[in-house]
Amino acid sequence: MSMSLEGLKILDLTRVLAGPYCTMILADLGAEVIKVEAPGGSDETRDWGPPFQHGVSAYYLCANRNKKSITIDLKSSSGIHYLKELVKESDVIVNNFKSGTMERFGLDYQTLSTLNPSIIYASITGFGETGPYKDMPGYDFIIQAMSGLMSITGSPESGPQKVGIAITDVLTGLYTCIGIQAALLERQQSGKGQKIDISLYDTAVSSLVNVASNYLMSGQNPKSLGNNHPNIVPYQTFKTEDKDIVIAVGNDAQFKRLCHILQLDDLLNDNRFRTNASRVQHRDILIPLLQESLILQPADYWIKALQEEKIPCGPIQTIDKLPKDPQLQSREMFVSMHHQTAGPIKLIGNPLKFSRTPITYRHAPPNPGEHNTDYIHLKGD
Structure with a gap:
């Protein structure tokens, strides 16, 4: 059975959440996603815990299924050579290094597009690659604060609150996934690749939707309303009597x-x-x-x-109720896989339901370098 993005090869030079979440979605859709890390594994989420299962962190597992993993030292000339060889046969490369890092490696868009003019190059940063904040590091918590999102979350009693998950990372991952697929569609007409410059800050501001629109129309600064809605009542x-x-x-x-x-x-x-x-x-x-x-x-x-x-x-359900929810069970929103080190693991499923090209769960999140020998350019390294 075919998959929606089967035949596409994607190089994933990302870590933590926004980038890995984006590339996991593309992998779920059938793309061949190669997670590129430094020897030993350089995705910080491998160490973020507890909880761990046989040394494997739950955080890492949440955003890396269906991927292959190779380890390359990008600080070495041989590592740069190996990656450039992979770029020649790839469709997409995604990175979330700080602005200027890929240029220092000699892996900027201009350089890689000469090797592969059809490459789609997605760059995820905290604040974007232009503007006065471009060199600032950007983490979700900081972005939630600066974007105004925290100012409208929580109640007057609690003060500003962050959303309970790294929501700007998740949204940036989704926007990046949309942008990559749009660029791939355009490439079918032009035959050319292009660069996508996306930031957590821009994404967080775009997520303010009606609340920002309320301000732009009225000039009144929105206030935190707790669980109340600014435009709808009740x-x-x-x-209630019990909860x-x-x-x-x-x-x-x-x-x-x-x-x-x-x-x-x-x-x-x-x-x-x-x-x-x-x-x-x-x-x-x-x-x-x-x-x-x-x-x-x-x-x-x-x-x-x-x-x-x-x-x-x-x-208002707690998380422990969700795996038992009959609706979520019927929608197959919890899946089981077998990890090489952790053993049996449970993951949140993909919400996309296709009638002809369904999502498949083919590979558990990989160990660092687990697939080095699967790629000819790395044999013997």
């Missing part, structure tokens, strides 16, 4: 059904609550009224009643 967490739930009312018809379930039909005659715009304006009055009813019954009671009326809602 759309937040609520306390919190999320209710996300997206339109006026849903609000009418919510009021009926809560036996608060009189609210529908109040002009302050007739439309979403008026509910946003009067949220401080409306929310306590809804909360007074919701606290009277347990979470399961309300979720059942709301779901029967097609009102978006759900429990």
